[in-house]
Amino acid sequence: MTPTIGVFDSGFGGLTVLRALLTQIPQARYCFLGDTARLPYGSKSRRTIAKYAVESAQFLVHEQGAEFLVIACNTASALALDAIQEAVPVPVLGVIEPGAQAARAASISGDVLVIATDATVQSHAYAEACKARGLHGIERACPLLVPLVEEGWTGYLPGDSPEQAVTAQVIRIYLDQLLADAATQSLQPDTLVLGCTHYPLLRPLIEAAVPAGMRVIDSAEATAEQAAIKFGCHTKAAGATDPSHLGTRESDTPQIRCFATDSVEKFERLGSRFLGRPTGTVELVDLGG
Amino acid sequence: MTPTIGVFDSGFGGLTVLRALLTQIPQARYCFLGDTARLPYGSKSRRTIAKYAVESAQFLVHEQGAEFLVIACNTASALALDAIQEAVPVPVLGVIEPGAQAARAASISGDVLVIATDATVQSHAYAEACKARGLHGIERACPLLVPLVEEGWTGYLPGDSPEQAVTAQVIRIYLDQLLADAATQSLQPDTLVLGCTHYPLLRPLIEAAVPAGMRVIDSAEATAEQAAIKFGCHTKAAGATDPSHLGTRESDTPQIRCFATDSVEKFERLGSRFLGRPTGTVELVDLGG
Numbered sequence: 001m002t003p004t005i006g007v008f009d010s011g012f013g014g015l016t017v018l019r020a021l022l023t024q025i026p027q028a029r030y031c032f033l034g035d036t037a038r039l040p041y042g043s044k045s046r047r048t049i050a051k052y053a054v055e056s057a058q059f060l061v062h063e064q065g066a067e068f069l070v071i072a073c074n075t076a077s078a079l080a081l082d083a084i085q086e087a088v089p090v091p092v093l094g095v096i097e098p099g100a101q102a103a104r105a106a107s108i109s110g111d112v113l114v115i116a117t118d119a120t121v122q123s124h125a126y127a128e129a130c131k132a133r134g135l136h137g138i139e140r141a142c143p144l145l146v147p148l149v150e151e152g153w154t155g156y157l158p159g160d161s162p163e164q165a166v167t168a169q170v171i172r173i174y175l176d177q178l179l180a181d182a183a184t185q186s187l188q189p190d191t192l193v194l195g196c197t198h199y200p201l202l203r204p205l206i207e208a209a210v211p212a213g214m215r216v217i218d219s220a221e222a223t224a225e226q227a228a229i230k231f232g233c234h235t236k237a238a239g240a241t242d243p244s245h246l247g248t249r250e251s252d253t254p255q256i257r258c259f260a261t262d263s264v265e266k267f268e269r270l271g272s273r274f275l276g277r278p279t280g281t282v283e284l285v286d287l288g289g
Numbered sequence: 290m291t292p293t294i295g296v297f298d299s300g301f302g303g304l305t306v307l308r309a310l311l312t313q314i315p316q317a318r319y320c321f322l323g324d325t326a327r328l329p330y331g332s333k334s335r336r337t338i339a340k341y342a343v344e345s346a347q348f349l350v351h352e353q354g355a356e357f358l359v360i361a362c363n364t365a366s367a368l369a370l371d372a373i374q375e376a377v378p379v380p381v382l383g384v385i386e387p388g389a390q391a392a393r394a395a396s397i398s399g400d401v402l403v404i405a406t407d408a409t410v411q412s413h414a415y416a417e418a419c420k421a422r423g424l425h426g427i428e429r430a431c432p433l434l435v436p437l438v439e440e441g442w443t444g445y446l447p448g449d450s451p452e453q454a455v456t457a458q459v460i461r462i463y464l465d466q467l468l469a470d471a472a473t474q475s476l477q478p479d480t481l482v483l484g485c486t487h488y489p490l491l492r493p494l495i496e497a498a499v500p501a502g503m504r505v506i507d508s509a510e511a512t513a514e515q516a517a518i519k520f521g522c523h524t525k526a527a528g529a530t531d532p533s534h535l536g537t538r539e540s541d542t543p544q545i546r547c548f549a550t551d552s553v554e555k556f557e558r559l560g561s562r563f564l565g566r567p568t569g570t571v572e573l574v575d576l577g578g
Contacts, residue, residue: 037333044326044551147436166458173451262333 003233004029006066008056010039012260012267013146013197014072015274017095020224021070022254025233029255031064035287037262041075042119053080054087055287061088064257068231070223071095072197074116078125091231098226099193099219100129100137106215107135111187113178114139116195117146126195136187139195140178144170149198150270154205164205171202171209179211193217201273258282292522293318295355297345299328301549301556302435302486303361304563306384309513310359311543314522318544320353324576326551330364331408342369343376344576350377353546357520359512360384361486363405367414380520387515388482388508389418389426395504396424400476402467403428405484406435415484425476428484429467433459438487439559443494453494460491460498468500482506490562547571 005028007018012034021030035041035056041049053076060066069092071077071084077094085092103112112135114126121141130137148154148170153163182189192210194200200218207216256279260267264282271279294317296307301323310319324330324345330338342365349355358381360366360373366383374381392401401424403415410430419426437443437459442452471478481499483489489507496505545568549556553571560568 143440144433144436144442147433151432153433162458162462166455166462169451169455169458173455 001233002027002029003067003231004031004065005068005070005227005231006030006057006060006064007032007070007072008035008053008060008076009033009073009197010035010041010052010075011073012036012271012274012279015271015279016197016200016220017070017072017223018256019200019274019276020218020220021227022256024224024228025231026254028233030257031060031066032256032258033060033285034258034260034267034282036260036264036267037287040119041073041079042117046079049076050080050083052076052287054083057084057088057092059259059285059287061090064259066090068227068233069093070227072220072223074120074125074196074219075123078120078123093223093227093230095197095219095223096125096129096195098222099195099217100126100133100135101226102217102219102222103130103137103191103193104133104135106217107191109188109190110134111136111138111182111189111191113137113182113189113192114195115142115145115174115178115192115199117141118143120195126193137193138178138182138185138187138189140174140181142170142174142196145174145202146196146198149201152273154201154273167202168205168209171205175206175209189214191215191217194219198274256280259285261285261287291316291318292356292520293320293354294357294359294516294520295319295346295349295353296321296359296361297324297342297349297365298322298362298486299324299330299341299364300362301325301560301563304560304568305486305489305509306359306361306512307545308489308563308565309507309509310516311545313513313517314520315543317522319546320349320355321545321547322349322574323547323549323556325549325553325556326576329408330362330368331406335368338365339369339372341365341576343372346373346377346381348548348574348576350379353548355379357516357522358382359516361509361512363409363414363485363508364412367409367412382512382516382519384486384508384512385414385418385484387511388484388506389415389422389424390515391506391508391511392419392426392480392482393422393424395506396480398477398479399423400425400427400471400478400480402426402471402478402481403484404431404434404463404467404481404488406430407432409484415482426482427467427471427474427476427478429463429470431459431463431485434463434491435485435487438490441562443490443562456491457494457498460494464495464498478503480504480506483508487563545569548574550574550576 127137
């Protein structure tokens with residue numbers, strides 16, 4: 001079985017989710033769509049976001065033959081998941097529920113920190129998903145982290161560059177404020193959720209900045225794990241107990257087609273950093289509007 | 290004479306230009322439009338930017354009665370000034386030519402540094418405006434500065450906060466790279482143009498970071514000075530030689546109406562920092578599209 005999985009984001013940050021999917025379901029065919037012409041979704045109304053997200057989902061299902069959809073975009077997951085599920089006849093998974101699910105498995109105290117973009121925090125989608133699982137989520141918007149990642153000032157630079165030191169300092173400032181907020185409320189957070197698809201690129205710097213013993217949950221990884229279960233196409237490549245699935249041709253040369261509605265150049269230039277390999281040629285599509 | 294001046298930006302950064310206009314032409318009536326529903330312009334095509342900018346200009350002229358227009362947006366000034374001038378029957382001034390003009394007046398070596406957003410740098414509008422005046426412009430995109438300003442980590446915080454230290458360090462990194470570029474080309478820059486309407490809020494930190502003797506040109510101020518000359522409505526309030534214009538009721542309580550196409554809340558919350566006084570109630574307008 002070679003399932004076709006559609007992955008959708010307003011930009012190209014969702015390529016970190018595709019990267020995690022390649023580990024979990026290496027044998028699938030992937031179509032990734034970045035609706036770059038209409039980003040950022042975060043500043044738009046729920047109705048507009050739902051319209052854009054449904055059009056994007058329909059492109060992946062009806063024109064690219066996706067049998068499963070992953071909404072690798074926090075804003076669309078928070079505001080448009082229901083609309084997408086109603087609009088397409090295939091299983092749909094967002095990034096927020098899997099992130100909260102993984103936090104539930106990791107947290108002992110039940111108090112969970114969530115860092116995300118302004119739009120995601122304002123939706124309180126993570127706090128609600130935490131609450132539904134008996135967790136207390138403490139959210140904070142970290143608006144500088146996306147531009148720092150897009151500028152390439154991440155934790156993967158060699159040595160101790162001044163650029164990396166800036167990013168480490170910004171992360172420290174945000175975390176200090178978040179931990180102070182938690183302390184004011186007498187909470188004892190033991191888990192931090194990375195609630196933005198850009199943040200996995202900052203993981204080494206974030207792990208260096210959190211208090212000792214705090215677990216860091218990458219919602220991209222959590223989503224890919226849930227996708228493998230929900231879509232019923234789990235291979236054991238990640239778990240590595242069935243050697244027949246390891247090192248196959250499929251996982252070495254994944255089948256990926258990337259589409260964008262604008263800014264193909266920026267997508268190709270930055271996308272490989274998020275995907276962990278070249279994106280290949282990105283195809284321009286016009287969804288109207 | 291109480292002229293009505295329309296001021297247009299894709300967002301609210303152009304309020305720094307309105308602030309400078311209030312100093313130069315305090316007696317005017319002002320209508321400011323931020324096309325916040327359709328920002329950022331920087332990632333869009335020239336045709337789309339021209340369409341949006343023309344619609345915005347027509348709103349200010351035909352619906353708000355603007356007799357003069359200031360395009361307080363670097364991207365629209367770079368890519369749509371001609372289209373706007375053709376579309377409306379009033380004098381129109383952008384921010385790029387006045388910035389280059391002021392650099393010409395300030396520079397002795399003829400080598401001028403320009404910092405701006407990615408979109409403005411990619412248009413090379415400042416380099417061309419410099420070249421037309423016999424200057425050599427060395428441009429650099431500084432994508433982190435707008436988010437740092439919008440996060441409020443600017444040079445006006447009291448004391449020596451860690452936030453302000455981050456911004457100072459980012460400015461140092463960008464300037465070091467720019468000065469190294471200039472040195473590689475054996476250039477001797479003596480002037481720095483702030484080619485983005487957000488940057489005046491960083492002026493104290495930028496002035497502290499430039500080499501001794503380097504002049505810093507604020508294109509918002511340069512544009513307001515040119516507007517007073519071009520629109521023939523110069524008062525001597527700024528020059529302060531005609532006391533009859535100083536401390537008049539008009540300059541104490543400027544007449545400003547602000548419009549936005551979306552995100553009124555963010556506009557009101559952040560706008561006052563750019564304008565240097567409260568924006569008042571921001572009115573929502575629908576320009577279609």
